[in-house]
Amino acid sequence: MTRQHPVVQLHNVSKVYGAGDTAVHAVNAVDFVIERGDYVAIMGASGSGKSTLMNIVGCLDMPTKGRYLLDGVDVRRRDERQLSRIRNRKIGFIFQSFNLIPRTSALRNVELPLAYGGAKSDERRARASEALARVGLADRATHLPSELSGGQQQRVAVARAIVTEPVLLLADEPTGALDTHSTAEILDLFDELSLSGRTLLVITHEAEVARRAKRVITMSDGQVIRDERHVAVHAAPPGPLEVLAS
Amino acid sequence: MNVTESWRFALRGVTSNKLRSALTTLGIMIGVAAVIILLAVGTGSSKQVQDSIGALGSNTLTVIPSSTTGGGRGGGLPGPAAAFGGGSSSSTTTGTKTRSSELTMEDARALTNKKQAPDVLGVAPVVSAQSVVATYDGASHTVSTFTGTTPAYLLINNDSVAPGSSFTDSDYNAHRRVALLGKTVAQDLAGGDGSDIIDRRVQFNGVSFQVVGILTAKGSTGPQDQDDRVVAPATAVQDTLSGYGSLSSISVKATSADTTDAAQSQVESILDGRHHVTSSTRDYSVFNASSVLSAATSSSKTFTVLLGAVAAISLLVGGIGVMNIMLVTVTERTREIGIRKAIGARRGDVVGQFLMEAILLSVFGATVGVVVGLVGAQFTIVGVTPVVAPYSVVLAFGVAVATGLFFGLYPANRAAALRPIDALRYE
Numbered sequence: 212m213t214r215q216h217p218v219v220q221l222h223n224v225s226k227v228y229g230a231g232d233t234a235v236h237a238v239n240a241v242d243f244v245i246e247r248g249d250y251v252a253i254m255g256a257s258g259s260g261k262s263t264l265m266n267i268v269g270c271l272d273m274p275t276k277g278r279y280l281l282d283g284v285d286v287r288r289r290d291e292r293q294l295s296r297i298r299n300r301k302i303g304f305i306f307q308s309f310n311l312i313p314r315t316s317a318l319r320n321v322e323l324p325l326a327y328g329g330a331k332s333d334e335r336r337a338r339a340s341e342a343l344a345r346v347g348l349a350d351r352a353t354h355l356p357s358e359l360s361g362g363q364q365q366r367v368a369v370a371r372a373i374v375t376e377p378v379l380l381l382a383d384e385p386t387g388a389l390d391t392h393s394t395a396e397i398l399d400l401f402d403e404l405s406l407s408g409r410t411l412l413v414i415t416h417e418a419e420v421a422r423r424a425k426r427v428i429t430m431s432d433g434q435v436i437r438d439e440r441h442v443a444v445h446a447a448p449p450g451p452l453e454v455l456a457s
Numbered sequence: 458m459n460v461t462e463s464w465r466f467a468l469r470g471v472t473s474n475k476l477r478s479a480l481t482t483l484g485i486m487i488g489v490a491a492v493i494i495l496l497a498v499g500t501g502s503s504k505q506v507q508d509s510i511g512a513l514g515s516n517t518l519t520v521i522p523s524s525t526t527g528g529g530r531g532g533g534l535p536g537p538a539a540a541f542g543g544g545s546s547s548s549t550t551t552g553t554k555t556r557s558s559e560l561t562m563e564d565a566r567a568l569t570n571k572k573q574a575p576d577v578l579g580v581a582p583v584v585s586a587q588s589v590v591a592t593y594d595g596a597s598h599t600v601s602t603f604t605g606t607t608p609a610y611l612l613i614n615n616d617s618v619a620p621g622s623s624f625t626d627s628d629y630n631a632h633r634r635v636a637l638l639g640k641t642v643a644q645d646l647a648g649g650d651g652s653d654i655i656d657r658r659v660q661f662n663g664v665s666f667q668v669v670g671i672l673t674a675k676g677s678t679g680p681q682d683q684d685d686r687v688v689a690p691a692t693a694v695q696d697t698l699s700g701y702g703s704l705s706s707i708s709v710k711a712t713s714a715d716t717t718d719a720a721q722s723q724v725e726s727i728l729d730g731r732h733h734v735t736s737s738t739r740d741y742s743v744f745n746a747s748s749v750l751s752a753a754t755s756s757s758k759t760f761t762v763l764l765g766a767v768a769a770i771s772l773l774v775g776g777i778g779v780m781n782i783m784l785v786t787v788t789e790r791t792r793e794i795g796i797r798k799a800i801g802a803r804r805g806d807v808v809g810q811f812l813m814e815a816i817l818l819s820v821f822g823a824t825v826g827v828v829v830g831l832v833g834a835q836f837t838i839v840g841v842t843p844v845v846a847p848y849s850v851v852l853a854f855g856v857a858v859a860t861g862l863f864f865g866l867y868p869a870n871r872a873a874a875l876r877p878i879d880a881l882r883y884e
Binding site for chain 2: 298304
């Protein structure tokens with residue numbers, strides 16, 4: 212296929228829990244498109260429906276209504292097996308609580324998506340080492356998650372997310388469990404990834420984090436209430452506030 | 458996701474909580490070891506029963522008098538033939554015809570007729586003396602079986618004498634007071650291995666007999682010690698201890714195991730003729746050791762099956778232990794399952810991982826169980842030397858692994874069925 216699809220296309224997507232009078236519209240008729248190479252932040256208070264939206268975008272949950280195309284593919288009529296494959300190939304997850312597999316070395320954690328993707332052992336090792344080097348943890352490959360700081364663990368998680376070269380990096384409150392210093396590290400890393408052409412979708416409630424994105428979508432009560440673009444899709448991300456840094 | 462990868466994950470899962478894994482495998486281990494040891498005990502005891510009956514001679518017939526005609530035979534094993542001591546010495550008079558219900562020396566002699574009984578190899582009359590107390594050098598011992606017979610008895614009864622030698626036909630004919638002691642008697646009287654007592658004189662109820670040999674040990678069948686016995690010439694025993702009444706039994710040996718049945722019918726036809734009875738009015742009965750053997754074999758088989766069933770239950774309990782711990786593991790690692798599924802693990806990958814973990818636990822438990830079982834079977838257990846049946850090892854191992862597979866399946870499927878979104882939210 213030569214035509215480049217937008218990475219994410221949401222058309223009138225809703226997620227309803229319950230039925231009748233007690234029905235809750237966690238996501239209500241959301242429409243947006245994320246182009247390849249964009250760096251988007253979704254903001255909102257808790258209960259605004261951003262986590263539900265993230266689950267839908269991440270193919271962890273199905274919308275009740277509407278159409279969702281990931282990389283041009285409609286994910287609605289896919290069985291569980293195909294969804295696993297889509298998550299494995301197309302999406303890199305970064306979670307608030309890192310979610311590394313305990314008692315498993317950093318390198319093995321990074322190898323994991325490749326293992327589920329069916330890559331050969333040598334190739335896996337090489338690509339995982341490369342990804343770890345990308346996040347600056349080449350010297351921590353054999354460390355267990357429990358031997359790494361929070362920032363380092365999150366960087367391992369980032370390495371795991373990028374190792375399969377997914378079309379979309381999906382980060383759910385990636386800095387929620389980190390101190391200021393580690394937060395800065397991770398956000399710098401996101402800037403680098405954006406510069407190298409990756410598509411990022413970051414879900415956050417922190418304005419600090421959202422400010423680093425090229426485009427900020429704000430949600431409230433399951434609906435998009437604001438959609439602001441700060442920087443063009445293919446421009447460099449805004450970067451940290453130099454004033455505060457000095 | 459290849460097998461070695463699943464295997465590695467499973468191994469990590471098992472080793473991550475060593476104590477718990479060890480306790481789980483302990484359940485399987487005990488089950489497997491129990492199956493192996495208990496079946497070995499069953500096999501061993503059935504072999505022991507067969508051996509001791511075989512020691513009697515599987516082609517041996519024992520003729521004993523019966524007090525009533527038809528039916529009413531004494532039950533149980535013939536044991537050493539003379540165990541049926543006393544027998545019956547009643548005579549019944551029916552009209553003018555006197556029917557003897559005693560076995561006599563003449564009966565025994567008649568059975569040696571090669572023409573009428575071609576399949577009979579040897580015949581030995583047995584008289585027994587009751588409550589015989591042996592005393593020697595201040596020691597005394599109550600002999601449980603005191604047998605008076607001919608030298609042929611030793612051949613029929615598969616007995617051998619060491620040290621010392623058997624009494625002879627001339628001892629028999631000369632009514633010489635010589636005796637062969639069972640191992641237990643000899644050891645009790647003389648101490649040590651009992652061999653010091655050879656050529657010494659022992660008092661049996663005050664009658665002096667010279668010990669000429671010691672009977673080779675036969676071991677015990679259940680509570681009965683087969684070595685607590687004395688064998689002496691029947692002539693001397695009748696002179697001194699038992700009196701000249703009826704024989705307590707006649708031991709007959711067939712030429713081979715195959716001709717035992719033929720020999721039995723020959724013995725019966727001779728005795729029927731001599732006692733003027735028919736098969737329905739017989740005043741004696743003939744025990745066939747081979748039929749006793751097959752009865753004993755089938756009863757010990759039942760015993761083995763029973764032991765095996767008990768052991769199988771413990772194996773089942775071990776399997777439930779595996780299932781239990783796998784369910785705990787799945788709950789504990791719900792979040793991990795969520796992560797794996799989020800990053801692309803398929804249902805099969807998750808099932809494979811947890812199933813492999815369950816199998817790993819059971820294979821490890823089964824392996825240790827086999828080792829423990831084989832080592833445990835080297836010891837004598839309640840007087841039985843266990844004999845490990847190779848099939849029991851294969852069976853126990855196979856069943857243990859199958860149990861792991863079976864009981865691992867449910868937790869593994871439960872893990873795989875978790876929705877990643879729920880699993881990730883799980884704290």
